[in-house]
Amino acid sequence: MAATLQADKLLRDLANVWEEMGKQGVEDKSGGVLRACAMNLLVCVEGDVEVGETLADLVHEFPSRVIVLRVKKTSKPTLEGRAIAQCWMPFGRRQQICAEQIELMASPDTLRDTPSVIRGLWASELPIVMWFRHAGLLRYPEFATLLPMAHKVIVDSRDSEDPERTITELQALQQKGHAVGDLAWSRITRWRESVAQMFDHPSCAAKSGAINAITVTHTSLSTPTTSRYLAEWVASSLGRDVAIEYKSLSQPRAWEIHSLELRGDGFAATITRKDANQVEIRWDGYTSALMFPKLTPSTLLLEEFEVLDRDPIFERVLARL
Amino acid sequence: MADSSSNSSLANPFEDPLRFQRRLEPVALVIFGANGDLTMRKLLPALYRLAYERRLPAGFAVIGNSRTPMTDDAFRQKMYESVKQFLEDSAFDEDLWMEFARKLHYIAGDLNDPACYEAIKAKLAEVDQDHATGGNILYYLSTQPSYYAPVIEHLGAAGLAPKSANPFGAGYRRLVIEKPFGHDLETARTLNDVVQRVFPEQDVYRIDHYLGKETVQNVFAFRFGNGIFEPLWDRRYVNHVQITAAESIGVGGRGAFYQETGALRDMIQGHLLQIMATVAMEPSAVFEPDAVRDERAKLLRSIRIMKDSEVLANAVPGQYGPARIGGEEIKGFRQEDKVSPDAQTDTFASATFFVDNWRWAGVPFYIRSGKRLPKRVTEIAIQFNEAPHSVFSGEPLGSFGGRPNMLILRIQPEEGISLRFLSKQPGTGMRLRPVSMDFNYGTSFGARTPTAYETLLVDVMAGDSTLYTRQDMVEASWQVVRPIMEVWGNTKFDFPNYEAGSWGPRAAEEMLGRHGHQWRTP
Numbered sequence: 001m002a003a004t005l006q007a008d009k010l011l012r013d014l015a016n017v018w019e020e021m022g023k024q025g026v027e028d029k030s031g032g033v034l035r036a037c038a039m040n041l042l043v044c045v046e047g048d049v050e051v052g053e054t055l056a057d058l059v060h061e062f063p064s065r066v067i068v069l070r071v072k073k074t075s076k077p078t079l080e081g082r083a084i085a086q087c088w089m090p091f092g093r094r095q096q097i098c099a100e101q102i103e104l105m106a107s108p109d110t111l112r113d114t115p116s117v118i119r120g121l122w123a124s125e126l127p128i129v130m131w132f133r134h135a136g137l138l139r140y141p142e143f144a145t146l147l148p149m150a151h152k153v154i155v156d157s158r159d160s161e162d163p164e165r166t167i168t169e170l171q172a173l174q175q176k177g178h179a180v181g182d183l184a185w186s187r188i189t190r191w192r193e194s195v196a197q198m199f200d201h202p203s204c205a206a207k208s209g210a211i212n213a214i215t216v217t218h219t220s221l222s223t224p225t226t227s228r229y230l231a232e233w234v235a236s237s238l239g240r241d242v243a244i245e246y247k248s249l250s251q252p253r254a255w256e257i258h259s260l261e262l263r264g265d266g267f268a269a270t271i272t273r274k275d276a277n278q279v280e281i282r283w284d285g286y287t288s289a290l291m292f293p294k295l296t297p298s299t300l301l302l303e304e305f306e307v308l309d310r311d312p313i314f315e316r317v318l319a320r321l
Numbered sequence: 322m323a324d325s326s327s328n329s330s331l332a333n334p335f336e337d338p339l340r341f342q343r344r345l346e347p348v349a350l351v352i353f354g355a356n357g358d359l360t361m362r363k364l365l366p367a368l369y370r371l372a373y374e375r376r377l378p379a380g381f382a383v384i385g386n387s388r389t390p391m392t393d394d395a396f397r398q399k400m401y402e403s404v405k406q407f408l409e410d411s412a413f414d415e416d417l418w419m420e421f422a423r424k425l426h427y428i429a430g431d432l433n434d435p436a437c438y439e440a441i442k443a444k445l446a447e448v449d450q451d452h453a454t455g456g457n458i459l460y461y462l463s464t465q466p467s468y469y470a471p472v473i474e475h476l477g478a479a480g481l482a483p484k485s486a487n488p489f490g491a492g493y494r495r496l497v498i499e500k501p502f503g504h505d506l507e508t509a510r511t512l513n514d515v516v517q518r519v520f521p522e523q524d525v526y527r528i529d530h531y532l533g534k535e536t537v538q539n540v541f542a543f544r545f546g547n548g549i550f551e552p553l554w555d556r557r558y559v560n561h562v563q564i565t566a567a568e569s570i571g572v573g574g575r576g577a578f579y580q581e582t583g584a585l586r587d588m589i590q591g592h593l594l595q596i597m598a599t600v601a602m603e604p605s606a607v608f609e610p611d612a613v614r615d616e617r618a619k620l621l622r623s624i625r626i627m628k629d630s631e632v633l634a635n636a637v638p639g640q641y642g643p644a645r646i647g648g649e650e651i652k653g654f655r656q657e658d659k660v661s662p663d664a665q666t667d668t669f670a671s672a673t674f675f676v677d678n679w680r681w682a683g684v685p686f687y688i689r690s691g692k693r694l695p696k697r698v699t700e701i702a703i704q705f706n707e708a709p710h711s712v713f714s715g716e717p718l719g720s721f722g723g724r725p726n727m728l729i730l731r732i733q734p735e736e737g738i739s740l741r742f743l744s745k746q747p748g749t750g751m752r753l754r755p756v757s758m759d760f761n762y763g764t765s766f767g768a769r770t771p772t773a774y775e776t777l778l779v780d781v782m783a784g785d786s787t788l789y790t791r792q793d794m795v796e797a798s799w800q801v802v803r804p805i806m807e808v809w810g811n812t813k814f815d816f817p818n819y820e821a822g823s824w825g826p827r828a829a830e831e832m833l834g835r836h837g838h839q840w841r842t843p
């Protein structure tokens with residue numbers, strides 16, 4: 001028999017989860033739980049890849065109705081779902097806060113049935129964000145009807161098996177008017193912010209007109225999307241043609257971009273990784289150090305959630321890739 | 322918000338306002354009173370946390386000053402310990418500390434000694450070179466208030482204030498003053514005369530850390546960002562307003578200081594009138610510092626000044642006596658360390674104010690604040706009028722006296738907003754029950770909220786004075802409390818008049834009772 005799944009049934013399950021937790025709160029006089037929801041988040045993953053830890057961090061900062069859609073090859077057609085709650089006790093409070101999660105599992109041959117279920121599961125009036133944990137899933141035609149509902153579609157071109165193709169797909173979505181995000185872009189925010197900070201200094205700012213060459217050195221053999229984003233961002237911010245060069249350290253490190261160098265007539269500035277959480281900034285004989293916090297999938301996603309509207313600077317750079 | 326650094330931001334081709342933190346120009350921060358309580362408990366933890374969030378400018382340095390001789394390293398060690406101890410709701414990172422500590426410097430010297438300012442000037446030149454602070458200087462007066470005027474005068478004499486040419490280039494020189502701004506209207510004016518001789522008003526930032534609290538700022542968002550509340554925000558719909566700032570602790574080791582101050586000066590003049598102004602002011606045309614502050618000042622000037630003969634009926638002081646709370650024997654105020662056994666200090670103050678303008682004519686604003694009350698809570702409660710005609714007239718409405726609608730803006734500790742309204746009780750028949758619709762800051766925005774000092778330090782570095790008080794606001798609030806101070810000062814009260822752990826004196830209840838109202842229990 002063909003596998004079936006109904007949104008109403010899942011929502012009833014969800015209501016039961018809350019009711020149970022409410023009863024428990026009365027019994028143990030804990031005051032129950034606080035149900036929190038500020039967004040809808042659809043997470044599309046492939047196979048058995050774990051996203052639990054990331055989601056726990058995310059909902060803590062940004063309580064959401066999370067719908068995890070797991071696409072998994074199985075011997076027979078599968079379409080299953082269940083509702084659970086993600087709870088945590090905020091520091092110094094007596095009441096737990098809980099966000100809701102609905103987990104769906106589909107096999108490639110039942111995937112076409114999931115959009116109709118998902119459409120019934122959104123919490124109304126709240127923004128919808130779709131995170132394609134595996135960028136390849138974006139290609140499934142089954143998602144075409146869901147994508148227009150999204151306020152933002154997020155991928156990670158760096159983790160994609162085919163970054164070039166993912167970038168092309170992002171560009172296509174962007175051209176259709178979708179707000180898109182790439183975690184490879186959020187990965188370089190600290191680099192970009194350091195450049196901007198350097199040019200806050202009047203004597204450095206006075207020389208930005210002299211820059212005519214950019215070198216990005218990375219640790220991997222091939223040029224990652226992050227390096228390309230960074231170089232193209234510098235060039236597009238300057239608004240004129242500059243020479244871009246990519247170099248490889250060919251030494252694996254805990255970081256991807258190793259240094260950024262800006263050169264011009266009578267001007268040289270570099271930002272170089274010192275270790276996993278520090279960079280050194282040098283320009284005109286002046287040196288300073290800056291902390292680069294450790295990035296996790298959840299910190300990157302949170303940055304994307306902060307920018308739910310279209311992001312003109314990212315779009316400008318994406319279009320140049 | 323306006324941002325004086327925005328000129329340089331606009332010029333910066335690498336700016337990304339959607340993703341980057343608000344950009345701040347480089348600056349050297351000079352803290353007077355760097356060995357004191359406020360520096361250790363609030364300022365340094367706030368600065369460290371800003372460094373943690375990469376919100377400090379790249380060119381940044383602190384120069385601390387007080388008398389105790391210390392090397393830079395000894396000062397750093399002392400600050401290390403206090404930051405670790407007082408950092409609120411935040412992780413401590415040793416590597417980051419090392420980088421941050423490099424920027425901390427110390428100059429020992431007496432504030433009465435002109436040589437102290439020369440030493441600070443030499444140090445400023447040094448940090449300008451070493452830390453590229455761009456010629457911008459921020460002076461923070463975290464000393465005893467009696468030093469404010471002399472320090473300002475010395476800064477002027479040493480050529481370190483804006484009225485002389487900047488020895489380090491074209492930077493700004495700003496001054497942050499901690500409250501109290503004077504002890505009464507006259508001393509506030511005298512201090513202001515000194516300030517104005519040396520610093521132009523636009524460079525003076527009078528700090529009121531209550532205005533820096535996230536939820537007080539949220540009052541702006543709530544009132545002026547939404548279309549549905551403002552139409553109800555006037556005498557036709559609002560019955561009265563209650564502002565409560567309660568502390569459960571006593572005066573602790575600060576008895577001597579508190580004896581001279583009291584709740585009326587410390588809290589009502591110092592903070593709560595500003596909060597009342599934020600709740601009741603007219604919307605400004607734009608959200609820019611002077612536009613917002615003009616409206617707040619206008620409101621403060623519209624508060625009706627009590628006649629001496631009206632004071633005792635409209636302003637009730639209190640002082641806590643001993644009590645046993647949760648098995649613990651609690652001392653009364655007069656038994657506290659360094660407090661006189663017949664002190665007339667108000668550890669509780671409450672007052673009824675009226676605003677003489679079209680919006681608020683006739684609406685009482687009740688304000689109370691006290692120590693040793695049952696719990697620590699600050700909130701604003703707006704009581705709306707009853708429905709013009711009750712369809713459910715047969716229904717008992719319990720203790721709400723027929724006025725079920727109340728909006729509560731909770732400032733601390735559980736920041737949020739609640740709206741109370743009536744709902745039909747499940748079952749047959751039309752029985753009504755008050756229910757509460759709650760918005761809780763912590764649950765909707767999981768992110769840590771910045772402390773008031775973090776917000777205010779970033780604002781002053783950005784040149785944004787929206788959340789700072791201005792001299793005319795300070796003077797207006799002293800005008801409001803002046804008759805109360807005078808009448809209370811000439812009256813001998815039968816203190817103590819409330820037990821530690823209670824909600825204050827009975828006379829405060831009676832004050833509301835005369836208007837047919839009662840204090841709510843937060």
Ligand SMILES: NC(=O)c1ccc[n+]([C@@H]2O[C@H](COP(=O)([O-])OP(=O)(O)OC[C@H]3O[C@@H](n4cnc5c(N)ncnc54)[C@H](OP(=O)(O)O)[C@@H]3O)[C@@H](O)[C@H]2O)c1
Nearest residue numbers: 354356357358359387388389431432463464466499500501
């Ligand atoms: N503490 C708070 O939480 C708080 C809250 C709101 C407002 N405030 C205001 O902030 C200001 C500072 O308060 P605070 O509690 O930090 O005061 P504090 O603990 O008394 O600190 C003042 C520091 O100034 C130094 N000092 C005293 N006389 C000096 C002199 N002649 N020359 C140079 N330095 C001198 C002292 O250090 P040395 O002995 O080393 O000289 C002392 O540690 C006050 O205006 C207060 O009203 C404080």
